[in-house]
Amino acid sequence: MPELPEVECIAQGLRCGTHDSPPLLGKRIARVSLRWPGHIAQPSPSTFRRRIRGQTILDVRRRGKYLVFPLDEYTMLIHLGMSGDLSVAPSDSAPGRFEHTVIFFEDQWELRFSDARKFGRVFLVRDPQSVLGKLGPEPLSKSFTAKELASRLAGRRRALKPLLMDQRFIAGVGNIYADEGLFRAGLHPLRRTDSLQEEEIRSLWKGMRAALRAGIRHSGASIDWVYRGGGFQNRFRVYQRTGEPCFKCKTAIQRIVVAQRGTHFCPQCQREDGK
DNA sequence: CACGAGACCTGTTCGC
DNA sequence: TGCGAACAGGTCTCGT
Structure with missing residues (x-):
């Protein structure tokens, strides 16, 4: 959890x-x-x-x-x-x-x-x-600005989602918040980091932080029998919503496997070619 | 440097 | 009812 x-x-x-x-x-x-x-x-x-x-x-x-x-x-x-x-x-x-x-x-x-x-x-x-010592920056800290994210992305050329989940790149993001943050940012999980425009990096920064803050605000996500007390699982926009309609455009949420992890996204709102 | 596969663990759920 | 397969919030190591 x-x-x-x-x-x-x-x-x-x-x-x-x-x-x-x-x-x-x-x-x-x-x-x-x-x-x-x-x-x-x-x-x-x-x-x-x-x-x-x-x-x-x-x-x-x-x-x-x-x-x-x-x-x-x-x-x-x-x-x-x-x-x-x-x-x-x-x-x-x-x-x-x-x-x-x-x-x-x-x-x-x-x-x-x-x-x-x-x-x-x-x-x-x-x-x-x-x-x-090897952990990347705290994504919710004041010093983690959009500019900071941009400079850490510079020179990288990886699929977005695996990079976000790399604890040396950013600390604390896992499978749920990677999917939820990418949806908020309108970015495809397989999008190459070297193809991101400045505006998209800003969306990524905003989306990831918004997803993490929403998680905290709702006391985290409680799935199955494990962690109790959280309510964020009721506010997932894509995670574990395979086949259900996107809240923005009604397109069916799709599930693929990325880096051996179940990955959920809206094929309409998060296009791999950047739309 | 990037990425995929396999390993480490056990429980629940789903399809036949 | 039973049984195997698939799937689950993470991370490490190894091979290509």
Whole structure:
């Protein structure tokens, strides 16, 4: 489930608390349960277990699709993969079926990392840049202007969608928001980046940012049984709307495969030749 | 440098 | 009802 908007909403919930869980700030870690040690990317599970004990959570942030937890001596990073989700629950509540990694706090609350497909990963490092260093800019940051996008596109000649999903190019965009942003921009997912006009780059910038902001505004997208609480799935304009009428022109939304990912677009509003 | 295929995982849904 | 295929929010590595 987790692309930039979903991770952002999860981070906010952990930082500020929700109706049924307290903020994590200031909580001290008592111990961890690693039911599936493969979750721990770095260091080894045994070292992770030893080093994290006694650390206090000082903040909860997001960078790209990573959740970032600054601790006293280390930084813990969590990538939710395809099916990951985090929740804060009291220690006496029933554990979920896929909660492979659990961090217990001294006050009887715990942070539970649920991950059915086991693509998620946890890092505990001294320098967060060792994990985050290769990420591209934050698309919603003030410094990410249309000009900045244009200069990063310069000299590139790739299909648009795979480039948008390349985390080194822009951080946080995944399959849903790539499709939704391209629709808003009126650009075909296979459009070559070296054929974009200045005006189209501006549309791309606006469209991607609008899609991401809409996702955050609606608390992210909840599909299937995975992430709960979001409402953006009800506002998809193309994603998983194969065969349904385009909201702009009524043409049937088409599904193709791009870079091995299901890709949805309106063949009328997003023409490959640029119209 | 760009791109496709395969790997890593498991669950749900759909067609026959 | 059962069974295999297709599909799912991501990313890494390898070969061309």
